[in-house]
Each structure stands twice: as C-alpha cells, then as structure tokens.
Amino acid sequence: MSKTSYAVGEHPDLEPPASTIGVIGWLRENLFSNWWNSLLTLFGFYLIYLYLPPLVEWMFVKAVWSSPDRVPCDAEGAGACWAFIDNRFTQFMYGFYPKELYWRPNTAGLLLIALMIPLFIKSFRWKWQLGAFILLVYPFIAFVLIHGGYLGFELVETNKWGGLMLTLILSAVGIVASLPIGIVLALGRRSTMPIVKSVCVVYIEFWRGVPLITVLFMSSVMLPLFFPEGTDFDKLARAMIGIIMFQSAYMAEVVRGGLQAIPKGQYEAAASLGLTYWKSMGLIILPQALKLVIPGIVNTFIALFKDTTLVLIIGLFDLLAIIQQANSDPEWLGFDTEGYVFAGLIFWIFCFSMSRYSIALEQKLHTGHKR
Amino acid sequence: MSDNDYIIEMIDVHKWYGSFHVLKDINLKVKKGERIVICGPSGSGKSTMIRCINHLEEHQRGKIVVDGIELTEDIKQIEAIRREVGMVFQHFNLFPHLTILENLTLAPIWVKKMPRAEAEEIAMKYLERVKIPEQRDKYPGQLSGGQQQRVAIARSLCMMPKVMLFDEPTSALDPEMISEVLDVMVELAEEGMTMLCVTHEMGFAKKVADRVIFMDAGQIIEENEPEEFFSNPQNERTQLFLSQIIND
Numbered sequence: 001m002s003k004t005s006y007a008v009g010e011h012p013d014l015e016p017p018a019s020t021i022g023v024i025g026w027l028r029e030n031l032f033s034n035w036w037n038s039l040l041t042l043f044g045f046y047l048i049y050l051y052l053p054p055l056v057e058w059m060f061v062k063a064v065w066s067s068p069d070r071v072p073c074d075a076e077g078a079g080a081c082w083a084f085i086d087n088r089f090t091q092f093m094y095g096f097y098p099k100e101l102y103w104r105p106n107t108a109g110l111l112l113i114a115l116m117i118p119l120f121i122k123s124f125r126w127k128w129q130l131g132a133f134i135l136l137v138y139p140f141i142a143f144v145l146i147h148g149g150y151l152g153f154e155l156v157e158t159n160k161w162g163g164l165m166l167t168l169i170l171s172a173v174g175i176v177a178s179l180p181i182g183i184v185l186a187l188g189r190r191s192t193m194p195i196v197k198s199v200c201v202v203y204i205e206f207w208r209g210v211p212l213i214t215v216l217f218m219s220s221v222m223l224p225l226f227f228p229e230g231t232d233f234d235k236l237a238r239a240m241i242g243i244i245m246f247q248s249a250y251m252a253e254v255v256r257g258g259l260q261a262i263p264k265g266q267y268e269a270a271a272s273l274g275l276t277y278w279k280s281m282g283l284i285i286l287p288q289a290l291k292l293v294i295p296g297i298v299n300t301f302i303a304l305f306k307d308t309t310l311v312l313i314i315g316l317f318d319l320l321a322i323i324q325q326a327n328s329d330p331e332w333l334g335f336d337t338e339g340y341v342f343a344g345l346i347f348w349i350f351c352f353s354m355s356r357y358s359i360a361l362e363q364k365l366h367t368g369h370k371r
Numbered sequence: 372m373s374d375n376d377y378i379i380e381m382i383d384v385h386k387w388y389g390s391f392h393v394l395k396d397i398n399l400k401v402k403k404g405e406r407i408v409i410c411g412p413s414g415s416g417k418s419t420m421i422r423c424i425n426h427l428e429e430h431q432r433g434k435i436v437v438d439g440i441e442l443t444e445d446i447k448q449i450e451a452i453r454r455e456v457g458m459v460f461q462h463f464n465l466f467p468h469l470t471i472l473e474n475l476t477l478a479p480i481w482v483k484k485m486p487r488a489e490a491e492e493i494a495m496k497y498l499e500r501v502k503i504p505e506q507r508d509k510y511p512g513q514l515s516g517g518q519q520q521r522v523a524i525a526r527s528l529c530m531m532p533k534v535m536l537f538d539e540p541t542s543a544l545d546p547e548m549i550s551e552v553l554d555v556m557v558e559l560a561e562e563g564m565t566m567l568c569v570t571h572e573m574g575f576a577k578k579v580a581d582r583v584i585f586m587d588a589g590q591i592i593e594e595n596e597p598e599e600f601f602s603n604p605q606n607e608r609t610q611l612f613l614s615q616i617i618n619d
Contacts, residue, residue: 263462263464265460265462266464268427268460269465269466271427271453272425272427272453272457272458272527273526273527273530274453274478274482274530275477275478275481275482276450284466287468288466288467367467367468
C-alpha cells in the first residue's frame with residue numbers, strides 16, 4: 001500500500017526486482033524465498049552436515065574393500081566391511097549353483113541381452129518375430145541351460161538355484177506371465193457373458209484378497225498334501241505359479257482401469273468397421289489402454305520384483321535370503337548392515353531402471369493426441 | 372428375392388432402453404443410391420435408428436434387413452453387415468494411436484485381408500478425394516476437427532461400403548469447418564452412394580436428399596421430398612421444428 005501520492009511523472013524509480021537467474025537467483029527463489037523457507041533450508045544443511053560426512057567416511061573412506069578374512073574389519077575405527085560382500089559375492093549372485101557351471105546361467109543371461117538389443121534399434125525389421133522368439137522359444141533355451149538334464153547338460157536341481165539369479169528368474173517369469181493373464185482377466189471381467197465374467201471376478205477377488213505370503217505358504221506346505229503319495233512337484237515351480245496367480249489378479253485390475261478410460265466411440269468405430277472382438281481389442285483398444293496404464297503396470301512389476309523376496313519363507317534362497325543366511329555365518333558375524341545395504345542397492349538399481357524405462361516408453365508412445 | 376432393389380429394410384422395429392420406448396414401429400425402406408436425411412429434435416431417436424442398422428444398438432422387436440442379410444443375434448451376420456455399411460460419427464472416433472494412413476488401412480488389411488500395398492494405394496486415393504493426402508503420416512490429434520472428420524469419411528470409404536451412415540457429422544465442428552465436410556458429403560452423394568444422414572444442415576438436405584424424414588418421440592412423423600418437406604410440412608410438430616431451426 002502506498003502512503004504517499006505523487007504528481008504525474010514524479011514517481012521515483014522502483015527498486016529492480018530480485019534476480020531470479022544464476023546461482024544466487026536460484027538460491028534466493030528456491031531456498032530463501034521467505035524467513036520460514038530460510039529456516040528450513042538452514043535446518044536441512046545442518047542435518048546434511050551432521051549425517052553425510054560420517055556416512056561417506058563409513059561407506060568409502062574407512063571401508064575395507066577386500067580381505068580374505070575379517071581381521072582388518074575388526075580393527076579400531078574401521079568402516080564398512082565390504083570384504084564380507086566381496087568374499088560372498090558369487091554366492092549372492094548364484095546361490096548354491098555349482099561354481100564350475102556358472103557359465104551356464106551367464107550364457108543364458110548374455111543370450112537374453114543379445115537377443116533384446118535389436119528390439120531397441122529403430123530400423124530393425126523383425127521386431128515382432130524376435131519378440132515372439134524371446135517370449136516363446138527363449139524360456140526353453142534358458143531352462144535347458146540353467147536347469148540342465150537335457151542335451152548332455154548336467155542336471156542342477158532348483159534347490160541349488162539362488163541369489164540374484166533366482167530373484168531375476170522369479171520376477172522375469174512373474175512379469176512375463178502375469179501381464180497376458182492379467183489382460184485376459186481384465187477383458188473377461190468386462191465381458192457381457194455372465195459365466196466368463198463371474199469366473200474372472202471370483203478369480204481376481206480371491207487372489208487379491210489373500211496375502212502373497214499365504215499363497216506361497218499354501219503352495220509349499222499344503223499343496224503337496226493333496227498330491228498322491230510319491231509325486232513331487234518342484235518347489236520353485238510351485239512358488240512361481242503362486243506368484244503368477246497372485247500378480248495377474250493385480251495386473252487385471254490395472255489393465256481394467258485402462259480399458260475403462262477408453263471412450264465408447266473407439267469401441268463403436270472399431271465395430272462399425274467390421275473388426276471382430278479380438279481384433280478390435282488387439283488393434284484398437286488394448287494398445288491405447290495399456291499405454292495409459294504404463295505407470296500402473298510398472299508399479300505392479302516393481303512390487304512383484306520386491307515381493308519375490310518373500311520366497312525365503314518357503315526355503316528358497318533369493319538374493320535377500322542368501323544375504324541373511326550369510327549374515328549368520330560365524331566367520332562373518334556382525335556385518336548385517338553391509339549385507340542389507342548391498343541388497344538394498346541392488347534392488348534399488350533394478351527398480352529404478354524399470355521406472356526410468358517406463359518414463360522413456362511413455363514419451364516414445366505419446367502421439368500428441370489430447371486426453 | 373423379390374424386394375432386391377431395397378438395400379435397407381426396417382420393418383416394425385421397436386427398441387426400448389429399460390422401460391423407455393425409444394423407437395416405436397419404425398418402417399423404413401431405402402433403395403440403392405437413395406439419399407436420405409433424417410432430422411428431428413434431440414432425443415427423438417434418430418441416431419438410435421441409424422445405429423440399429425449396423426447393430427451398434429440392438430432392436431428388440433421387428434426386422435432389419437441390410438443388403439439381403441437379416442440382422443440377428445448371430446455375430447457373423449452382424450460382422451457381414453458392418454463390412455457393407457460405413458459409419459461416420461459425430462465425434463469422428465479416429466484411432467488416436469495410429470497415423471492417418473494406418474487409420475485408413477487398418478480395416479482393409481485386417482478385415483478384408485488386403486495386402487498392405489494395395490490397402491495403402493486405396494487409402495491414398497480416398498485421402499486425395501477428401502483433399503488431405505499430405506496429412507498421411509500425422510496423428511489424428513494433430514489435425515483440425517474438419518480434417519479429422521474428412522479422414523473419418525475416407526476411413527469408412529476404404530472398406531468400399533454399399534451404404535454410408537452419417538450420425539450428425541457436423542455438429543461437433545466449428546462453424547468454419549462445416550462446409551469442408553459437407554462438400555465431401557455432397558460429392559459422395561453425387562457419385563451415387565446410398566446415404567442416410569442424421570443432420571440439421573438443411574442446406575445439405577435441400578441440395579442432395581431424395582427424401583427427408585422427420586422423427587419425433589421415437590416415431591417417423593413425416594417423410595417427403597425435400598422441396599415439399601420444407602415448403603409445405605404437413606404435421607404440426609414438423610412445422611414447429613422447422614420454424615425453430617430455420618429462423619433466418
């Protein structure tokens with residue numbers, strides 16, 4: 001409010017507005033825009049000062065990076081004992097898989113990466129065929145390589161699989177299988193056929209209402225009781241089926257959200273052109289619906305990836321379980337923190353990559369239409 | 372069949388939405404090459420009527436025969452009829468995730484199993500007819516409303532339908548874009564396409580229609596040649612309607 005009035009033309013110049021560019025400007029605008037924000041900023045700096053240097057010191061400066069035993073880690077003032085991780089690294093990656101056969105899962109992994117590279121090359125012309133190959137043929141190649149028992153490959157029972165390898169196998173199988181099953185369930189739930197619809201509703205509501213840990217427990221403890229004497233059904237396979245059933249119910253609801261967001265006119269336009277139900281779903285509705293729910297789908301994938309750690313309760317040694325097991329090794333007692341930091345880092349890298357990929361995918365598929 | 376020269380026959384068609392009687396005893400016969408304009412107040416059932424012809428809406432009583440195929444519950448017959456009948460919607464309903472060219476070639480390739488090269492050739496022919504061949508690689512969201520509606524017309528034409536249904540094709544358009552769409556429709560009419568248009572564009576009706584049908588409260592109240600219809604409407608409700616829309 002101005003108290004004084006001026007004659008026309010005699011108003012003194014106002015002060016120039018505060019700078020909003022450059023480092024100073026940025027600081028002023030974002031960190032010190034008023035006294036309350038300034039206070040918060042200073043408090044924030046104080047917390048960083050309090051915790052960051054010791055953390056860096058523990059994690060990097062005074063850390064013991066490698067050592068055949070725990071002696072240097074026990075020295076006065078030693079930081080993080082990464083030597084523990086270093087010593088156990090192959091076990092964290094492969095579980096109890098025989099050392100001399102590590103090349104087999106490695107080959108399977110590298111083969112998958114090699115097969116997937118062309119999918120990211122724009123001008124590559126056989127994407128559909130290659131994609132189908134990866135989804136339909138590659139799993140058998142990977143199975144023969146990792147599991148063995150065929151073509152002269154030595155058999156490695158699934159109870160020897162473990163570590164990051166097992167985590168990746170479980171989540172890859174879960175992701176690849178739950179998406180198509182989820183799509184079918186979502187379509188079924190929106191079907192006008194009463195039987196199809198109620199089967200899907202019951203399935204979804206049942207599996208969504210049960211905790212995953214119960215599903216895994218049932219699959220491992222209860223299910224064998226129903227099998228006839230002597231039949232043994234692989235524990236890992238049972239866990240996989242449990243995870244797929246469970247996650248596909250979640251996926252179905254995410255996809256259904258996308259289907260409901262597609263305007264009725266799209267269904268009508270597709271129908272009026274004479275497209276059959278499956279063609280109009282596959283060509284018109286699902287491509288749009290799935291694109292809309294990429295964030296939800298990736299969210300489910302990330303949840304699935306982290307939920308695979310629950311298999312430890314049925315005695316499978318995924319990454320987290322094998323780290324926990326290593327923590328109780330009498331030779332290396334007391335390094336739980338290092339183990340969990342390592343597990344957290346690995347999980348974070350994978351989840352964060354999925355999240356970034358989903359953002360990139362959304363941008364790539366954006367075709368500039370409104371809505 | 373004796374009544375071979377009728378391409379669409381609707382006999383005693385009734386439809387209900389729940390307890391609401393939307394279509395009451397509709398009888399309509401359309402000859403090959405005939406151009407029919409359907410008008411009437413909103414909620415009178417005119418859109419519902421033409422949407423029954425390609426079974427986007429289901430009729431509960433009566434008989435609809437399109438090009439000798441009777442419309443029943445049988446999905447195969449419904450699909451067969453939809454291949455013969457093109458439809459243009461008020462809100463265009465182009466497929467936003469596909470380019471203009473892909474919008475046009477989709478149905479010929481997937482429904483008619485046409486080779487891609489041939490489908491693209493036909494698509495370009497129709498894009499040129501609606502005067503926007505240069506937009507072929509754009510997405511629908513990048514076009515104006517009038518352009519989108521012309522693409523939608525071309526998309527239907529690519530299936531080489533025997534009948535075209537227009538469901539208020541210009542009512543969602545900005546005024547300056549209406550004429551570009553109507554021009555395309557007039558051209559189509561002059562080439563002898565059988566057309567059923569739900570529209571309030573009376574200029575269009577006068578220019579091309581063989582018959583104008585007036586509907587109110589789910590019934591066909593009056594039908595006549597355009598000149599008679601506009602100059603000398605018989606029914607009271609028709610007179611009221613016409614006086615309201617032709618106010619200048």
